[in-house]
Amino acid sequence: IINLKNIDKEYKLGQTKITALKDVSLDIQAGEFISVCGPSGSGKTTLLNIIGCLDTPTKGNVKIIEKDVINYSDAKLSELRNKYIGFIFQSFNLIPVLSTFENVDYPLVLLGMKKKQRQEKVHAILSEVGLYDHKKHRPDELSGGQRQRVAIARALVTNPKLVLADEPTANLDHKTGVAILDLMQKMNEEHNCTFIFSTHDPEVMKYAKKIYHLRDGEIQKQGKRS
Amino acid sequence: IINLKNIDKEYKLGQTKITALKDVSLDIQAGEFISVCGPSGSGKTTLLNIIGCLDTPTKGNVKIIEKDVINYSDAKLSELRNKYIGFIFQSFNLIPVLSTFENVDYPLVLLGMKKKQRQEKVHAILSEVGLYDHKKHRPDELSGGQRQRVAIARALVTNPKLVLADEPTANLDHKTGVAILDLMQKMNEEHNCTFIFSTHDPEVMKYAKKIYHLRDGEIQKQGKRS
Numbered sequence: 401i402i403n404l405k406n407i408d409k410e411y412k413l414g415q416t417k418i419t420a421l422k423d424v425s426l427d428i429q430a431g432e433f434i435s436v437c438g439p440s441g442s443g444k445t446t447l448l449n450i451i452g453c454l455d456t457p458t459k460g461n462v463k464i465i466e467k468d469v470i471n472y473s474d475a476k477l478s479e480l481r482n483k484y485i486g487f488i489f490q491s492f493n494l495i496p497v498l499s500t501f502e503n504v505d506y507p508l509v510l511l512g513m514k515k516k517q518r519q520e521k522v523h524a525i526l527s528e529v530g531l532y533d534h535k536k537h538r539p540d541e542l543s544g545g546q547r548q549r550v551a552i553a554r555a556l557v558t559n560p561k562l563v564l565a566d567e568p569t570a571n572l573d574h575k576t577g578v579a580i581l582d583l584m585q586k587m588n589e590e591h592n593c594t595f596i597f598s599t600h601d602p603e604v605m606k607y608a609k610k611i612y613h614l615r616d617g618e619i620q621k622q623g624k625r626s
Numbered sequence: 627i628i629n630l631k632n633i634d635k636e637y638k639l640g641q642t643k644i645t646a647l648k649d650v651s652l653d654i655q656a657g658e659f660i661s662v663c664g665p666s667g668s669g670k671t672t673l674l675n676i677i678g679c680l681d682t683p684t685k686g687n688v689k690i691i692e693k694d695v696i697n698y699s700d701a702k703l704s705e706l707r708n709k710y711i712g713f714i715f716q717s718f719n720l721i722p723v724l725s726t727f728e729n730v731d732y733p734l735v736l737l738g739m740k741k742k743q744r745q746e747k748v749h750a751i752l753s754e755v756g757l758y759d760h761k762k763h764r765p766d767e768l769s770g771g772q773r774q775r776v777a778i779a780r781a782l783v784t785n786p787k788l789v790l791a792d793e794p795t796a797n798l799d800h801k802t803g804v805a806i807l808d809l810m811q812k813m814n815e816e817h818n819c820t821f822i823f824s825t826h827d828p829e830v831m832k833y834a835k836k837i838y839h840l841r842d843g844e845i846q847k848q849g850k851r852s
């Protein structure tokens with residue numbers, strides 16, 4: 401479902417060149433549950449952004465769901481993301497003027513779903529993440545961990561083929577984090593949804609069936625949970 | 627140095643009343659190193675915001691460094707914060723158009739410090755948090771954990787009497803997190819700087835000499851590290 405071939409990603413700051421990713425190749429099948437870990441600045445977010453077609457590599461090729469996306473227009477990339485991919489960003493990216501309900505409803509509106517069906521799905525996912533009672537709160541009326549869970553609900557409500565999650569439990573207490581991971585695992589097992597998440601937490605890594613270790617933009621080694 | 631008496635904090639959303647803090651009383655001495663923990667939504671950020679005079683309680687009294695701050699004007703509160711308190715926010719609050727250096731320099735400019743002295747201090751603290759080489763990067767050119775460390779550097783550069791840190795290591799890998807906590811501990815021991823930090827991480831809690839447990843806005847119990 402994902403094929404990255406010899407990906408490089410470089411940034412230029414004045415005269416300085418920064419290598420965020422270096423010769424990364426990956427092959428990920430549908431239904432995998434993968435963790436990416438590594439020190440701060442090692443390239444995790446950059447990698448997730450490239451897989452999610454939110455950024456383009458300096459070199460290399462990207463295939464997502466059998467499609468060569470390197471030369472896709474912005475409109476086609478946007479359409480692919482809306483149809484197939486759920487994102488949980490490190491910075492949540494909630495829309496400040498929309499309520500919890502409206503933020504989670506939004507991707508379903510983009511898919512053209514009917515109102516009543518949307519409402520059922522939004523209520524169900526908000527209950528799963530423990531935020532049904534906060535459905536009218538706007539993001540600035542929520543705690544950090546509550547905002548994180550809204551972002552999680554928004555990513556999962558469309559039952560995407562692929563979910564990319566950047567440190568999805570970083571701001572959650574242990575119990576809430578476990579509830580979220582159990583939800584993700586359930587979606588993986590019941591719907592064959594592919595999950596790739598970055599994390600710093602060894603407890604979270606235990607859920608992954610495969611672990612990629614990044615360091616200075618390179619995949620150092622892969623681990624497999626025994 | 628901090629005295630909270632029977633603090634309540636309530637929000638109103640339409641007809642709904644939300645209790646973020648309920649009858650919280652605290653007495654904190656100079657030089658303490660305290661952790662506040664609790665589930666998502668339990669009131670940690672609200673408590674830190676009130677201690678830091680960034681928010682006012684619905685009821686109760688707040689004394690910071692012997693001053694009754696309840697009736698202070700915004701200008702006086704701002705002056706008190708600039709002089710005495712360093713903040714590490716859950717959302718970092720970096721100024722997007724300023725570089726790493728300029729973000730960390732800013733509180734020193736507000737204190738009227740001379741340029742050469744400011745430069746030395748900024749370079750020193752950026753080296754301590756491992757970001758000297760990123761001093762020209764703007765926040766959108768940094769990873770999540772790098773931004774967190776800029777926020778930490780900015781909070782600590784003035785050698786404040788009090789540092790309030792809201793989940794300061796949430797987005798950091800273990801090694802980087804330990805380096806940050808060691809730096810904080812050093813400031814606590816050498817400069818008698820008071821630290822209050824919220825966290826979900828049991829490893830981080832181990833650094834604290836006293837732990838307050840919040841649940842649904844109430845302090846459930848205090849623990850003391852043996």
Ligand SMILES: Nc1ncnc2c1ncn2[C@@H]1O[C@H](COP(=O)(O)OP(=O)(O)OP(=O)(O)O)[C@@H](O)[C@H]1O
Binds near residue numbers: 543
């Ligand atoms: N501006 C606001 N308006 C309405 N409710 C709010 C507001 N800010 C916070 N709350 C609510 O008050 C409660 C406490 O929020 P607070 O941010 O202090 O929690 P927290 O312990 O920091 O949580 P987290 O671990 O998720 O960061 C939450 O239920 C939250 O929804």
Ligand SMILES: Nc1ncnc2c1ncn2[C@@H]1O[C@H](COP(=O)(O)OP(=O)(O)OP(=O)(O)O)[C@@H](O)[C@H]1O
Binds near residue numbers: 413438771
């Ligand atoms: N827009 C940009 N311009 C310049 N450099 C960037 C940019 N975005 C990221 N970088 C740099 O690329 C490297 C990788 O960044 P990335 O965000 O992928 O790291 P990360 O592994 O997600 O780190 P963290 O754990 O701190 O979130 C970092 O050194 C970062 O400073």
Ligand SMILES: [Mg+2]
Binds near residue numbers: 444446770
């Ligand atoms: Mg990142």
Ligand SMILES: [Mg+2]
Binds near residue numbers: 545716
């Ligand atoms: Mg909080």
